[in-house]
Amino acid sequence: MTDTQQHYLLIINGKSAGNPALREAVEEQRKTGMSITVRSTWEGGDAAEFAAQAVELGATRVIACGGDGTVNEVVNGLMRIAHDLRPALGIVPLGSANDFATSLGLPLEPGSALEAARHLSPSPIDVIRMTAQSGAEEAVSYYVNMTTGGFGAEITSSTPKTLKRMLGGGAYSLMGALKAWRHRSYRGTLHWGDQEQEASLLLLALGNGRQSGGGQVLAPRAKLDDGRFDVLLVKDFSSAAELPTLLSELQQFPAEGRFVRYFTASQLSVTTQQDEEPWPLTLDGEARRYEQFCVEVVPLALKVLLPEGCSLLTANDRQ
Ligand SMILES: Nc1ncnc2c1ncn2[C@@H]1O[C@H](COP(=O)(O)OP(=O)(O)OP(=O)(O)O)[C@@H](O)[C@H]1O
CATH class of the missing domain: 2.60.200.40 (Tumour Suppressor Smad4)
Structure with missing residues (x-):
């Protein structure tokens, strides 16, 4: 699927919904043709609900915008979708620790992270x-x-x-x-x-x-x-x-x-x-x-948008 055929669902932790860098990034990417629907959470549980509705919303990729807790909720929502229909997961790190995104080597700044989500290819992970x-x-x-x-x-x-x-x-x-x-x-x-x-x-x-x-x-x-x-x-x-x-x-x-x-x-x-x-x-x-x-x-239950050469994949094993 080419970039123009992808539809992105951004699930944003409500406490970061006003983040100026994220707003700017969404506007920038939309201008250059990225098709984006945004959902912002009100409370715990919302991110999982939105992710579970991804297919109905027409999304081919779901981007969790938040910290590790938001990524976790989005994963739980995506796991409610049948394997063959399950959209790929991307991450725009907006938490205080962002352990998963950091260890994957993903960009930590919202603009570069959203741009990267558009160009990275999905790899299946356990x-x-x-x-x-x-x-x-x-x-x-x-x-x-x-x-x-x-x-x-x-x-x-x-x-x-x-x-x-x-x-x-x-x-x-x-x-x-x-x-x-x-x-x-x-x-x-x-x-x-x-x-x-x-x-x-x-x-x-x-x-x-x-x-x-x-x-x-x-x-x-x-x-x-x-x-x-x-x-x-x-x-x-x-x-x-x-x-x-x-x-x-x-x-x-x-x-x-x-x-x-x-x-x-x-x-x-x-x-x-x-x-x-x-x-x-x-x-x-x-x-x-x-x-x-x-x-x-x-x-290999979920495809995730990972950087090329990500050291957490067996294909990139250097040991
Ligand atoms: N609108 C909202 N306002 C405040 N908290 C929210 C809102 N929506 C969801 N939450 C809560 O945010 C928590 C998840 O936060 P998240 O993981 O995004 O950030 P964090 O805790 O700063 O990240 P990290 O785990 O990386 O330190 C969940 O416990 C969820 O209940």
Whole structure:
């Protein structure tokens, strides 16, 4: 399909709808023939609803204009559309962290990002399905970048929004340092493949992509299209004397270290121990709490507009 046959649906997080650079970019691109429909959100859930209506609105490409949470909602909306009809996803990053867009190497300025969406070709990537249980309720949701559990999740969910905006990525590290001072661990049972492990964890990361929490690279070897996600387990430490080993392992990501384990899986489930609180999780930037959850790969489920040579694709593997 040529550029002139594409129809773009821009889904903008309402808090950025007045962004002058974005308004200018839309006007500019329309002048040169880009066919664009715009929808702006009012509250949580709207972006997913708009994305789910993309085919009815005639869109061949859906551009999520917002942060990681907006991208996540748009992905969930697109996953409600049948695979063969599902429009490709593009991103104009307008959040405070923009972890997914940053790690993909997409332009971060609205004008260049919208222009790029017009010229980039779509590449299929895996999407991760999460089935979660809290009490009697079961919920299915999807993510493309990363889920963190435990300590990592608390960092993102407890960082005040205004502080996040003021400091950009830096606020996450600040909260991280404060939390580390009085951290707690999360106990549960993990199952993947034919393996089972009882764990007392400081942090769990399940990465289709590589970074979350405002630039924290927790799955450095993850690929978006390899049919697997990378798993980082960080075991709890009991005394400050163990911290140097833990921190050095966090630079190496060993398969089987004293505190750090790093491996890949296509399915993994976690059950919280009965007397424990549900695990705090962050899925692509949004906070949740689940007693029990299972993640599995839906291979090559979504086409995404990615830069040429994007290092997160297996075709561009240089290792
Ligand atoms: N009109 C609106 N005004 C304010 N908040 C909104 C509006 N529409 C949606 N939201 C909320 O915005 C959140 C998503 O924000 P988004 O991810 O775009 O930015 P962010 O949190 O700054 O990004 P990042 O995760 O990259 O730091 C969702 O929780 C959603 O409920």
